[in-house]
Amino acid sequence: MSDHSHDPRGHVLDRLGDHLEGDLTPEDFTRVDAHLAECSACMAELRELRETVALLRGLPDPVPPPRLVAGVMQRIEVEGDSRGRVIELFREVAQPRVIAALAAGIAALALFSTLDVGEGGLLGPSSDPDRGLIARRDVPAGVPDAGAESARRPRSLSPAPAAPGSFPRRQQAILVGLEPRVMPPRRAMAISEAPRYGIFGSAAPEVPLRDLESEFEALMADPQAFLDRVERTSASARRPMIAPLVEHSVRRGGVSEINRFLGRAAAPVAVPVSTAR
């Protein structure tokens, strides 16, 4: 009971809380008890402390509102819808830029020629947690299929895909769209990383990183609020508002994060690809 010695009068005020909770060693408990038997000041202090705690613990349980659970579940449903609508918005805004990218000669033809758009479509089934993130795999000849690991490898946009991991992060792009039955491959959008020369081209303004991060977090946290804000803006203002966000998500290594975000919606998936420029 080293603390005891701090008080020249031998009071045990600093041990009363532990005494109350039974957190003292048997030796300390005996010593504090012995002091309490002789010291009316410490005893009064203990009593007051005990009464205070009793008052606190005597508070009745408030009854939760009966609509709490239903309200939560309803908001979750609405939020899911909002995420789906955000994705639609992304697609809607980005689509013309895909065309622009094609016109700019960013090897978009190579993209579509190398993507496997067979039975499973351009994008893998979103119900598959791995394949939902990355579309169908392009495994070059001679490169062993490393299963899920290779599934995380960026898709090549070039006719002759390089080995796994050979795509620099800066060359990554993100492909956002809906499953084929909802959105045909040709309507998928590709967004490159480079803000000035990417798929969004010069339409993507230079936005401070910190602002982008805040925007991205806000979008993740409350897609409905984001939607409300976007929908208050003119159609022409939407593109520069949204494009940097998606590009930022790639830049921050946020493909997995945006896929968690997308995974809440019905069908959309985000697919990292590489650009061949």
Place this chain on the structure above:
Amino acid sequence: MVAMSIGMLDSPPKAPVRVKGRRPAHEIIDPDGELVSRWQSGDESAFASLVRRHEQRVFRLLYRMMGNREEAEDVAQEAFLSLHRHGHRFRREARFSTFVYRVAANAALNRRRALGRNRNRMNELKVSQQAGFDLPAGPRDPEDAATGSEVQHRVQAALLELPTDLRVAILLYDIEGQSYQEVARVLGIPEGTVKSRIHRARNTLRDLLRSYVGRGSEGAAL
């Protein structure tokens, strides 16, 4: 035995009767484990069950934090939504209830910070509380209704006088029955800091509730 356990789990969590020693710190069995697994596998109905199971404790904590039913309900919804968004981060290193408390406490602290930017709103809350609005459910002893109600208002008002960090610590410990270790996990602070905050909170409350304690009565045994 299993059936009894399930039955117990199905009932809303109650404020635990304080027993010295509390739950052992080494306890690792999570009564929410199965529901959490189902939810993390995509079963939304499991999440609804989790919300039902934890609504009482979350609402109780938030009500005592905010002192206002509407605010508490609003923040509780935010907390559960946040839980839903970030559920994938739950790695089962602690019990799910600890995670729930953490999310709820963060939601409350964020709301308090937001309110702090609006002093008028803060004052409004305080005034409404002191005026006895947003009363909780009636006292447990009907014969002592008048006195009990007044005391409860004073205790709640005193709680709202505490700095937020002290308030959340003492609520988690004394009302929610969390151990020092669990409170430390919820708040992300060392256990020693938890003890210190609870100690300071109790002393402050005692000073604020002078007219109800220290009268020499012996009837306030725990």
